[in-house]
Amino acid sequence: MTLELIAFGIVKDIIGGKTLKIVVKEGTTVKELKYILTKKFPKIEGLASLMVAINQEYADLDIVIRPTDEIVLIPPVSGG
C-alpha cells in the first residue's frame, strides 16, 4: 500500500519536502514505519521522540496503519 506522510519541522528537511509517498506492506505498524524511515533517512534515527500522529491522534508504536490513514510526523522544536 502507498502511504502519504505529512512532515513538520526538521523532518521536512530530512525527507526533502512537506510530503512523502512511501510504499509499505499491508499491516505495517507505526514502529515498522519508523524503522523503514530510519533506513531511508538515517538522521531520523536521532529523533527518538519523533511523534507520529494518525488521523489527528498520537499513535502508539503497535498501531497498525491503514492505507487511508492520515499520517503526520511531528518532531520537537525548541525555538522561543
Add this chain to the structure above:
Amino acid sequence: MNIELSPKEMGRYARHLAIPEFGLKGQKKLKAARVLVIGSGGLGSPLLLYLTAAGIGHIGIVDFDVVDESNLQRQILFTVDDVGKSKSETAAKRLKGLNPNVEFTVYNTQFTKDNALDIIKDYDIVADGTDNFPTRYLVNDACVLSGKVNVYASIFRFEGQVSVFNYPNDDGTRGPNYRDMFPEPPPPGLVPNCAEGGVLGVLPGIIGSMQASEVIKVITDVGEPLNGRLFAYDAATFETRILKIRPNPKTHIDKLIDYQQFCGMMPSAASQEIKELDVHELQTLIDNNEAIQLVDVRQAYEYDISTLDGERIPLAEITQHINKISKDKKVIVYCRTGKRSKTAIEELELLYKFENLYNLKGGINAYATEIDTSMAVY
C-alpha cells in the same frame, strides 16, 4: 475571592466585562492570578504584552539575556534604544507603562534546576517561552513536580506548536505533559534553534498570542484549554492540526536532573577544557601564513552573510565528515558566536580524540566587529 476592581479598572477592562461568559468574574480571576513567564524573547513579547494588557495581577519574568539587534526582527517588546540592556528588566519597565495595575517580579537570572522550584512555587501558572531543549524539559519537570499548569509554545522557521500541559482534569488526574509527547530530546545539533535555523519574525507573534489566550482561558476557566491536545501550525502552507495526546504510562518525573547532560550537552566541568583563541590571535596566524585549517560549522544560508572560508561542515553533520578535518594542523572551528563550534569541538574531542582543535571565541561576529568591519554582524 476578595478581589475588587476600581472604577478606573472597570473602564479599562470594559470589553472583557462585556463578554457574557467572562464578565466581572473572569476579570477578578485575572487580577487574582500570578503568572510566571519564562523567556521574554519572541514568544515572551506578545505573551507579556497581552497578559499585561489583560490585567493579570502579578507577572514574574525570567530572562538572563540582553537585547541584541537581531532580536528586533520579532521581539516586539524592545526598541533600538534597548539593545545591550537586560531583557527582563526592560520588559518590566515597558509593561508597567502599558498597565500600572499589574505588579512585576523580575528574575534577571538563568532558570536552572537549582532555582526552578523556588521561583515557580510563588505562581499559579507557568508560560514557557524558552528557546532550548534543556530548559524546555526543566520547565516541564518543575511544573509537574510543583503541580502547576504549563502553557507551552515553541517555534521553528514557519512553524509553531502550542499545548497546555499538566492540566488538572475533573477526575483528579493531570493531563499530558511535554515528556508524554517527546520523552527524549533530539541529539544536539539535529534540531536547530531560532538562531541557527531561523524564524519568520511574525510567527512568534501568532504563536505567542495563542499562548496568551490559553493562559487567560486556564485562569478564567472560560472555554476549553488545549489540554490533551497539541496545536501545530505551518505558516508556509497555512496548515493547522490539532492532535490528540495523552499521558504515557512510561513517563516518570520524580526529581529535577542535569538537563544539559540529559540533552546530550557536555557538563560544564568538561566543556571548560576546550582550547580557544580570539580573533586577534587568529589574524596573527593568518598574517604569518601559519599552517592552519578553518572549519565553519554554520548552516549553508549563513555563508552568504559573512565568511572566513575554510572547510564547511554544518554542526549536525560534523561526525559524518571527520575525514575532512586535519589531525595534525592547528584547526580553528568557528560559527556565528562560538557556541556551536564549542559543541562541535566537545563532540570531536570526546568521540574522535582530536587534540588540535581551537574554538574561535565570539565566532565570526567577533571577527566582523574587531578585525574586518566591512563584514556583516548578524
